[in-house]
Amino acid sequence: MKINRGLLYLFAVGLFFSCAAPQKFSQKNEQAALGKGQPFNPRAVQYFIRGTVANMLNDTESALINFQQALLYDSTSVTIYKNMADQYLGMKEFDSARRVLEQAAARFPNDIEVHYTLASIYYSQHNLEAAERQYEKILELAPDEFDARNYLITLYLTEKKLQQVAQQYELIYEMGHDNPTLTHALKSCAIFILVANSGIKPLN
Numbered sequence: 134m135k136i137n138r139g140l141l142y143l144f145a146v147g148l149f150f151s152c153a154a155p156q157k158f159s160q161k162n163e164q165a166a167l168g169k170g171q172p173f174n175p176r177a178v179q180y181f182i183r184g185t186v187a188n189m190l191n192d193t194e195s196a197l198i199n200f201q202q203a204l205l206y207d208s209t210s211v212t213i214y215k216n217m218a219d220q221y222l223g224m225k226e227f228d229s230a231r232r233v234l235e236q237a238a239a240r241f242p243n244d245i246e247v248h249y250t251l252a253s254i255y256y257s258q259h260n261l262e263a264a265e266r267q268y269e270k271i272l273e274l275a276p277d278e279f280d281a282r283n284y285l286i287t288l289y290l291t292e293k294k295l296q297q298v299a300q301q302y303e304l305i306y307e308m309g310h311d312n313p314t315l316t317h318a319l320k321s322c323a324i325f326i327l328v329a330n331s332g333i334k335p336l337n
Contacts, residue, residue, distance in 0.1 A: 177207030184216060193223050211241040218250065227254055245271055245278070252284065261288055276308070 184199030197220035204213050214237035221230035234251045241247060252267035268285040271278050282301060289297045 173210075174207040177203045177210070177213070179203075180206065181210075181213060181216075188216070188220070193220050196220050197224070208240070211237055211244050211247065214241075215246065215250075222250075227257065230254060231258075242270070243274055245274055248274075249281070252281075256288075261292060264288060276304075279305075 180199045180203035184196045184203060187193075187196035187199060197217065200213055200217040200220060203210075204217065207213065214233055218230040218233045218237070221227070221233065231251065231254045234247055234254070237244065237247045238251060248267045248271045252264045252271075255261070255264035255267065265285060265288050268281045268288070271281040272285065275281075282305065286298055286301050289295075289301065
C-alpha cells in the first residue's frame with residue numbers, strides 16, 4: 134500500500150504537539166526547561182517531524198539524524214530524547230540509548246517512562262544496582278506503580294536482599310493490598326531474615 138507522505142506529516146505534527154504537552158510526572162520539568170510561554174523552536178519542530186516520518190517509514194538512521202538535529206535546536210523537550218533513544222534501541226546500540234536517557238533523566242527527573250526504559254537497559258547490561266535505583270526513583274514519584282515495585286522486589290530477591298524485600302511487602306500491606314500470597318511472602322521473608330541473623334544454617 135502506497136503511503137501518503139502528506140498524511141504522515143500531518144500525523145507527525147499532531148504527534149509532536151501532543152507529546153510535547155506536559156505529562157503528569159514531567160510537567161514541572163518541562164515548564165522549568167521551557168519557561169512560561171516560551172514557544173517551540175521552529176527548526177526543532179521541523180526536524181522532529183522529519184524524524185517521526187522517517188521512523189514511520191522504518192528509516193531508522195534518517196530518523197535518528199533528524200532527532201539529533203532537533204535536539205541541537207531544542208534540548209528542553211523530553212520527547213526528543215525519548216525518540217532518539219528509541220532509534221538507538223532499534224539499532225541495538227544500547228550504550229548510546231543509555232547515555233541519551235541518562236541525560237534525559239538528569240534534565241527531566243520526574244519522567245517515569247525515562248526511568249522505566251533506563252531500568253530495562255541497566256538490567257540487560259547486568260547492572261542490577263543501577264536498575265534498582267531507577268525503580269526506586271519511580272516509586273518515589275508514584276508509589277502506586279506496582280509494576281515498578283514488582284520489578285524492584287524481583288531484583289532484591291536476585292541479590293538476596295531479603296530485608297529490602299520484606300520492607301517492600303510491608304509497604305504493599307500498608308497500602309491496603311493484602312492477600313494470602315502477600316501474607317505468606319511476608320512470613321517467609323521474616324523467617325529467612327531471622328535465620329540469617331541468627332547464624333543458624335538451614336537444613337538441606
